[in-house]
Amino acid sequence: MDARRESEATPMKNRTTVERKSEREVVVTRTFNGPARIVFEAWTKPELFKQWWVPKSMGMFLRSCEMDVRVGGRYRLVFGHDASNTDEFFGRYIEVTPHSRLVWTNDEGGDGGPVTTVTFEEKGGKTLLVLHELYPSKEALDAAGTGAAEIMSETFEQLDELLVNLGASVGPS
Amino acid sequence: MRARLDASFAALSDATRRGVLEQLGRSDASITDLAEKFHMTLTGMKKHVGVLEQSGLVTTEKLGRVRTCKLGPRRLEEETAWLERYRQLWDARFDELDKVVEELKRKERVDGRKKRE
Numbered sequence: 001m002d003a004r005r006e007s008e009a010t011p012m013k014n015r016t017t018v019e020r021k022s023e024r025e026v027v028v029t030r031t032f033n034g035p036a037r038i039v040f041e042a043w044t045k046p047e048l049f050k051q052w053w054v055p056k057s058m059g060m061f062l063r064s065c066e067m068d069v070r071v072g073g074r075y076r077l078v079f080g081h082d083a084s085n086t087d088e089f090f091g092r093y094i095e096v097t098p099h100s101r102l103v104w105t106n107d108e109g110g111d112g113g114p115v116t117t118v119t120f121e122e123k124g125g126k127t128l129l130v131l132h133e134l135y136p137s138k139e140a141l142d143a144a145g146t147g148a149a150e151i152m153s154e155t156f157e158q159l160d161e162l163l164v165n166l167g168a169s170v171g172p173s
Numbered sequence: 174m175r176a177r178l179d180a181s182f183a184a185l186s187d188a189t190r191r192g193v194l195e196q197l198g199r200s201d202a203s204i205t206d207l208a209e210k211f212h213m214t215l216t217g218m219k220k221h222v223g224v225l226e227q228s229g230l231v232t233t234e235k236l237g238r239v240r241t242c243k244l245g246p247r248r249l250e251e252e253t254a255w256l257e258r259y260r261q262l263w264d265a266r267f268d269e270l271d272k273v274v275e276e277l278k279r280k281e282r283v284d285g286r287k288k289r290e
Contacts, residue, residue, distance in 0.1 A: 016267050018260040026259065030267045034274040038281075042273045052269035058262070131263070 023138035028131040036122035039129060040099045043118065044069040054079070071096055075104065112140040182261060184228040189213070190221050194230060194244070201243040204233075 016030045032039050042048045046065045054062045060079050063086060067075040073093050080086035088108055095103035100120050106113035114133040121128040135141040184190055189211055196202060196210060208218035222242055225231035229245045 013268070014271070016260055016264040018256050018263065020256060026256075028260070028263045030263070032267075032271065032274050034278050038274055038277045039270075041277065042270055048273055048277075051273050052266055055265035055269050057265050129267075 020141075021132075024135045024141055026133045026141065028133075030129050032127045032129060033125075034127060035125060036099045036120040036127045039127045040102075040120050043102060053077070069093055069096055069102075112136060114140070181228045181230060182257060184224050184230055187221070187224075190225055193221060193225060193242075197231060197242055197244050201241050203239045203241050205239070207242065 014031045014033070016028065019027050021027050042052065044067065046067045049067065050062055050065050053065075054060050061081050063078040063080055063083075065075075065077050067073075069075075071093060073096075074090065075093070076088065076090040078086050078088050089106065091105040091107040091113070093102065093104045094115070095101060095117075099122075102116075102118045104116050106116060112135070114135045117132040117134070119130045119132075121130070133141075185194075192211060193207055196207065202210070204215065204218050204222055207213075207222070208215050211218065213221075222231060222233060225242075226233055226245075231242050232245045233240050233242045235241075
């Protein structure tokens, strides 16, 4: 009990790392201060999933979230501020191992979508989460995509553009 | 490199700082000029410029009593920028997930206590 308190007394932010493992793969890792059972629950219960999948900074609104978390089960996320202008993300679960592994397809983009594998590894009350996305081709990854990342990237593209323009206007120095 | 990118994106997350970059893209300016332009105190503007300077997006030079700001030499490599966008997305998500995990742990403790009583 005391050890537990101690670990909670240091609310250090855990680091998110991203690595492009190959031309077709990206791996994201992060450690969470809780057992795998709890982290897994947050990935598989729609009412919990909704609380974190769309951070406020994305400026997006998740209209609905359906998840049938079992092998062959489907999921469907609908984004958008009004019903006439929505974005959908959907696919199906191809592996579901409670508290340790989830694998699903991303089918909204047709054949170009990645397969996402998430593993949960518990150690000393913490959980190392590894998210792996495997694209069918290098082109598909380059064009990604990856669901909501694309929408978020629009904001950053504007910033990139700004930076490029700024760089251009400064000229060679 | 990664630390620098983190710093860049943190620097760019603020509307005033983006405005300052735009402004400096047009011409160099002193901190006093910038503070006036953005209706801020000198201290407030110094902080913003400090953040931009740390990220390498802006450099400053003191000439006499005036500190002049201009754009730094940095540009973002396309691929690194892509990965960084991707990381930002997951980092933002996982910060929220941290909160959900804490809440679930708290609930478990409360439930555990109730059961013992």
